[in-house]
Amino acid sequence: MQLISTFENTVFLEIAVSMLEKEGINKENIFAVPLDNRMEERKVFDTLHRSDGISLIDIGMALATAFSVVGASVGFKLAWGPIYWGLIGAIVGFMLGFAIRLFTEIVLKKKRRLLKGKQAEVVLIIDCAVEKSELVENILWNHFALGVAKVK
Structure with a gap:
């Protein structure tokens, strides 16, 4: 056996x-x-056939909602009106949130992976x-x- x-x-x-x-x-x-450790860097962006379960747009969607509400509220007093300023706020909020999430995934989590130093497993038969x-x-x-x- x-x-x-x-x-x-x-x-x-x-x-x-x-x-x-x-x-x-x-x-x-x-x-x-x-088992050998992975030598190549992990990919940040997912493909159709591979996904790591990490969403890059979660913070972007939350900030887009918040900025669009603020933009629409302020837009009543501005020249273009609340609809345009709400859309502008949504775009700016999404781009800001996406940039924040991309920065945390590429820079901060890479440092954590390097500091952690996780070793590969051993198969015992x-x-x-x-x-x-x-x-x-x-x-x-x-x-x-x-x-x-x-x-x-």
Whole structure:
């Protein structure tokens, strides 16, 4: 039976492997594969086939609403009237909100990703007897495995 699990690249992985060796699993039956980190930059703009779930227009829409209300209110006293000034306020508010969101995604979140230094995961494959599968699974879960799967 094979047990496949994923771990973050931490000391808990090393402890889990040493516990497995103490329980009688040979080194030849333990296979660890570190995954590579992403080398290319993430794309800011989504495509039709890929979306990261981050909206760039949420702040823009809120500011467009607020600026259009203020523009329409002030527009009663200005030459072009409330409709034109409301539309101008909406466009200015949207562009300002979009610029703010784009700045936070490109500059600030990039710095956070670099400072965080998240390492890639490690896939651990253990080949063991069926009798030891429960013990091996408990050891993996107790040492903070991200996920465990059994293959007979």
